[in-house]
Each structure stands twice: as C-alpha cells, then as structure tokens.
Amino acid sequence: MTDELLDVLVVGGGAAGLNAALVLARARRRVAVIDAGEPRNRFAPHMHGFLSRDGMSPLDLLEAGRAEVRGYGGEIVNGRAVSAAGEAGAFTVTLDDGRMLSSRRLVIATGLRDDLPDVPGLAEQWGRGAVACPYCDGWESRDLRIGVLAFTPMGAHQAGLLRQWSSDVTFVGPAAADLDAETRAGFDARGIRIVPAQVTAVLSAPAGADGPGALTGVALDDGSTIPLDRLFVGPRPVANDALLRELGADYAEGPVGEWVVADPFGATSVPGVWVAGNSAVAHALVVMAAASGAAAATQINADLVADDTRRAVAALTAAAG
Numbered sequence: 001m002t003d004e005l006l007d008v009l010v011v012g013g014g015a016a017g018l019n020a021a022l023v024l025a026r027a028r029r030r031v032a033v034i035d036a037g038e039p040r041n042r043f044a045p046h047m048h049g050f051l052s053r054d055g056m057s058p059l060d061l062l063e064a065g066r067a068e069v070r071g072y073g074g075e076i077v078n079g080r081a082v083s084a085a086g087e088a089g090a091f092t093v094t095l096d097d098g099r100m101l102s103s104r105r106l107v108i109a110t111g112l113r114d115d116l117p118d119v120p121g122l123a124e125q126w127g128r129g130a131v132a133c134p135y136c137d138g139w140e141s142r143d144l145r146i147g148v149l150a151f152t153p154m155g156a157h158q159a160g161l162l163r164q165w166s167s168d169v170t171f172v173g174p175a176a177a178d179l180d181a182e183t184r185a186g187f188d189a190r191g192i193r194i195v196p197a198q199v200t201a202v203l204s205a206p207a208g209a210d211g212p213g214a215l216t217g218v219a220l221d222d223g224s225t226i227p228l229d230r231l232f233v234g235p236r237p238v239a240n241d242a243l244l245r246e247l248g249a250d251y252a253e254g255p256v257g258e259w260v261v262a263d264p265f266g267a268t269s270v271p272g273v274w275v276a277g278n279s280a281v282a283h284a285l286v287v288m289a290a291a292s293g294a295a296a297a298t299q300i301n302a303d304l305v306a307d308d309t310r311r312a313v314a315a316l317t318a319a320a321g
C-alpha cells in the first residue's frame with residue numbers, strides 16, 4: 001500500500017465509490033479506494049434497472065469496476081476504515097488493522113444498511129423472496145401474489161405502487177390498521193387487500209440441493225397464513241456514516257431521518273470531503289449511485305486543479321523573490 005500523499009481517498013467501493021475512483025484515475029489523479037466488500041445489494045443474485053447491465057450480479061459489477069479502476073492506476077485496498085481525521089490537503093484515514101492512508105481530498109461512499117423489521121424468517125429471504133424496491137424487483141414479481149409488510153407509512157406507498165405490477169397485492173401488518181380514509185378507499189377501489197394483523201413469521205419452502213427454499217407466505221398471530229410468492233418490505237435505512245460524523249459534517253432532517261447535508265455534486269460542509277451514492281441520498285439506485293460518484297469526481301478534480309494552480313503561482317512568486 002502506498003505511503004505517499006494521495007490526491008483522493010475514496011472510502012467505500014460500491015458503485016458510487018468505484019465510479020468516483022474511475023473518473024479520478026482517468027483524470028490522472030493518485031486515487032485509492034478502501035472497501036470492506038459488503039455492498040448493500042450483496043444479498044440479491046441480480047441487479048436491475050442499470051442500462052446495459054440489467055440482470056448482472058451486483059458482485060460482478062463491482063469486480064468489473066475494480067478492474068477498470070486498477071487499469072488506470074487506481075489502487076483498491078481491501079479493509080474497513082475506522083477513523084478519519086485532518087483537513088483539506090491532509091486527511092488521514094485509519095483502517096481496522098492499523099494501516100493508515102493520507103490524501104488531499106476524501107470521498108465517503110460507505111452506503112447504508114437496511115434495518116429489517118424483527119420478523120422470524122425475514123432475514124433468510126432478504127434479497128430473494130423478500131425485497132425492498134419495486135423498480136429493482138417489480139418486473140420479476142409481475143402477476144405474482146405480492147405481500148407488502150405494513151410496519152411503517154412507507155409500506156402503504158409501496159403497496160400502492162406494486163398494484164402497477166400485480167393485481168394480487170396484500171398489505172399486511174399492524175400499520176394496515178392505521179390507513180387514512182383516502183388511502184383505504186384507494187386500496188379498496190384497486191383491489192389491494194388490507195390485513196391489519198401481526199405477522200409472526202415469514203415462511204419458506206425447505207432448502208433444496210440448489211439452495212435455500214423459496215418464500216411461501218407469512219404467518220399471522222391468529223394462526224392463519226397468507227400464501228405469497230414475494231414480500232416487499234420497507235426497511236429503515238441507516239447510514240454507514242461514522243466517518244462523516246467524526247469529521248464534523250452537517251446533518252439535516254430528511255424524508256428518512258437525519259442525513260448528511262451535501263450540494264448536488266456531493267460536497268459536504270467539511271471542506272475537502274464529498275459524499276456519493278447512498279451515503280448522499282438514501283433512495284439512490286445503483287445507476288444513480290454510480291452517477292453521483294462520477295459527479296463528485298469531476299468537482300473534486302476541478303478543486304484540485306484550482307489548488308495546484310494556487311500552489312504553482314505561489315511557488316513562482318516565491319522564486320521571483
């Protein structure tokens with residue numbers, strides 16, 4: 001690993017961080033990506049909605065991205081960053097094994113984790129039979145028996161959307177009892193079933209030789225079950241943002257709770273620190289995450305060019321006397 005001062009350190013090597021690194025490496029910047037290798041969508045066998053990459057494995061996408069970054073001289077450092085300190089021009093990031101890297105600018109692209117409702121059997125189906133995003137898995141769920149877990153108000157929004165993909169949609173869970181009159185009328189008119197019961201388990205077929213069993217339904221607290229082919233869940237997004245907080249970035253209340261404040265290119269309130277992907281916006285899909293990494297990279301390179309120019313002028317002035 002390099003011990004020179006890098007131009008840019010990217011923490012997080014998902015689509016956002018790798019695309020930032022790709023654009024920066026192609027701009028002839030010395031760049032390294034520190035990555036713990038756990039992208040949020042690693043549970044899903046396929047990724048959808050990314051032009052020209054539709055259906056690809058999420059892990060294959062990142063492997064291809066790593067190779068492209070390396071191809072332009074960027075470095076990939078496997079590991080987890082545990083601390084970040086310093087200021088524009090001299091940041092230091094420490095890894096959990098004690099290694100340290102320094103850079104002039106920082107990109108935080110550490111993504112988020114999905115805090116699932118505590119329902120037995122749900123985690124085992126996550127990314128396969130139980131999914132979150134209609135635009136990622138709606139097509140694959142078309143005309144199937146779809147359940148939507150009713151734990152938060154977001155669940156009602158999901159259920160309304162999913163009627164676009166299937167006429168067999170059941171909104172099930174405790175929050176189904178709290179629907180306002182307008183939403184209830186809309187659900188009734190469009191044939192979305194409302195089941196205000198406690199979901200006690202997500203049910204799966206027995207595992208077979210080719211892997212874990214398919215989702216088969218949900219169990220309710222009255223002992224009954226609802227047969228389902230797919231379950232949509234609105235998990236609580238929790239930003240992987242310890243480094244941003246340590247660096248002192250500003251936060252504001254947003255649609256999914258407190259999130260870091262950043263401009264459209266990802267610049268945070270801390271000079272020299274950018275965010276990209278789900279670190280910047282919780283609802284970013286993969287292609288949006290990649291695009292935000294590229295956008296941040298262009299602004300960072302321009303910022304470094306301005307810095308290089310200031311230094312060159314100062315050096316010339318000093319030499320002149």
Ligand SMILES: Cc1cc2nc3c(=O)[nH]c(=O)nc-3n(C[C@H](O)[C@H](O)[C@H](O)COP(=O)(O)OP(=O)(O)OC[C@H]3O[C@@H](n4cnc5c(N)ncnc54)[C@H](O)[C@@H]3O)c2cc1C
Binds near residue numbers: 046132277284
């Ligand atoms: C089950 C599921 C399926 C999905 N399917 C789709 C889909 O089909 N299409 C789509 O567009 N979107 C899909 N998404 C959304 C998709 O996961 C996100 O859009 C995407 O992962 C965001 O990319 P990112 O680079 O911001 O974060 P991530 O992909 O999560 O990458 C962040 C990276 O940073 C690393 N990291 C975190 N903390 C540290 C640290 N301290 N030090 C070093 N590294 C760190 C992580 O290990 C990870 O590798 C899905 C999400 C889920 C949960």
